[in-house]
Amino acid sequence: MKLVFILLPIVALASTAAHTIGASDPDIDEFGIEFGDIVIDADEKAKRAKALMENEDAIRKHNDEFRHGKSGFYMKLNELSDLPADEEEKQKFGLIHVEEPTDEYSRGAYPMHEDTYDRASQTLLAELRQNVQVPSSFFVSENHRTAVKNQAQCGSCAAFATVAAVETCLLKNGANLQGLDLSEQSLLDCAYNPAKYANGCNGATISAYSIFLASNLNGKLPHETVDPYLNTNPRLQCPNKPSFNVGAKVTSKIVNHNCDESTMEMLVVQYGQVITSLFAGNSSEAAIRTSFSNYAGGIYDGCPASHSARNNVNHAVTVVGFGEDNGQKYWLMRNSWGPHWGMQGYMKIKRGVNMCAIGRECTVPICGSDSAPLSSLPPPPPASPTCDVSARYVITGNYNWMFRNVTSQVRCTAGICQLRTGTMMGNSLCKQLCGSTTSECFAA
Known part of the structure; x- marks a missing residue:
């Protein structure tokens, strides 16, 4: 049927x-x-x-x-x-744990290593502490925020958090919001270097990609259309795609491996978004993992005080503001699990107690002007081949389609599907989706 x-x-x-x-x-x-x-x-x-x-x-x-x-x-x-616990940890996180790996699967983000101490960052932070006045609440303008994205099944949270912060950085320095959508894939591939804690789908520190972009690729990335996200099939070598010139670029960064929530408030006010890390549960902390993954609204306080240390962190996010509801202080945090999750991709998380270790480490890309001629929006990519799945699924919309442990992102209309991102494996989309050598899946 x-x-x-x-x-x-x-x-x-x-x-x-x-x-x-x-x-x-x-x-x-x-x-x-x-x-x-x-x-x-x-x-x-x-x-x-x-x-x-x-x-x-x-x-x-x-x-x-x-x-x-x-x-x-x-x-x-x-x-x-x-998602079973092991799959969720492998797919939906991406912060590498440098010092004491304890989980079979990292959620994708490493705590920043002591070697990331940056004297220039400390000098800039000292100046900011003297000059930045922190209000009781602050939220970066929606005109300086791009759409929430989805890292899918790759442990690439640090790359997505970095691109979100870079896009805000560019918008605050004069870029146009219309059409701004930079390529996480280029960042994952070009910065790939496990020795510097940038390890593709196996995670990264929150600072790895900002450090790379501040001194490589002339501080710029291609448009998403030019180099679309490949999910679990990264190249891990730089494709050298043309950059998307918007009148601004990344020129430097702040890296603080010993951050605190007061410092993060100051950085949010000054720069709009701050990349930080937190603990989002794991297979041995099922209650935290379940509550974080299924969060829908309110102020999250699901981590006990014992999880406030920086060596617990396993996920990278961007903080876009802070406020207070009924006397309860919170951070407004942007995730990279798509708009299904949380409050259309965002979470309010308790502020002032290092909830889930948030704010123990901070990274900020800093932008300046760029004199390169502005780029035009690239044309949409050519349509991919189609596969007819209507013998079993008469579906319309965007889907993640899993067959033989390969996940393909498809767009379907009345059961006729084509890839919406990534590249086709082999010469038949139906072969990729369901093993069929014809143009139909599940045909009688």
Whole structure:
């Protein structure tokens, strides 16, 4: 029997998903279609169905506590809710732990190493402390923020956090918001150097990419259209694509491996976005991992005080502001898990107590003017070959399609699908999606 679905706007889906997926017997096919994450492999589907049931149970229990005033944040299903713990850690994080690796899979970000001490940064920080007045609340203008992106299955959070900060840096220095979308892939590939803690899909420190961009590629990156994201298939060598000239570029950076929340407030006020790290749970801290991954709103305070040390961190994010709700101080943090997650891709996280170790390390790219002629927006890429999946899925929308442990990002209309990002493996999209050598999947 065919499954017929139309993928509704992301925000609407995210807000209603907990009601449309059965609490006692979740249908993994229905969940996958609703959240754009189709899995063909039977064994993988069974693992995900189990994870989904566990997350639904945890969400139900936690939200009951929220309704009774025992928690300051609430949870909901999102596209991460069917990921087993090991897959989530490998795919959705990306901060490398330099000193004492304890997990089989890092969430993708390393704590910054002592070798990153930067005297120029300390001098600049000392000047800023004398000159920057920090208000009680501050949020960078939405005109200085680009759209939330999704790192998909690659542990590339540090690259995505860096590009988000760079885009704000450029906008605050005169770039045009219209069409600004820089290539994370070029940064991942060109900066790749495990000896300097930039290790592709296996993570990086929060400072690795800002340090690289401040002294390489003339401080500029290509447009996303010119060098699209390849997810789990990076080149790990520089493609030398033309840069997207916007009238500004990265000229230097601030790297502070011994940061604090007061310093981060000052940096947010001055620069708009700050790259920082935090602990987002792991397989041995299931309660934190579950609450962080399924966060939906309120002020997050799911990490106990024992997780405030910088050597706990495993995820890179960007902080875009800070404020206060009902006497509770919070950071406004931008993630790289797409707009399904959290508050359209953002989280409010408790401020002033190093919640989840946030603010223990900070990095900021700094921009200046660029005299190169402005680039025109590149044309859209040519359409990719199509594959007809309508014999099983009559679907319309954007999906992550997993077959034989290969995830392809596709765009479908009435069951006719084509790649929306990345490159085709081999000469047949249907072969990639379902093993078919014809132009159809699941044909009778």
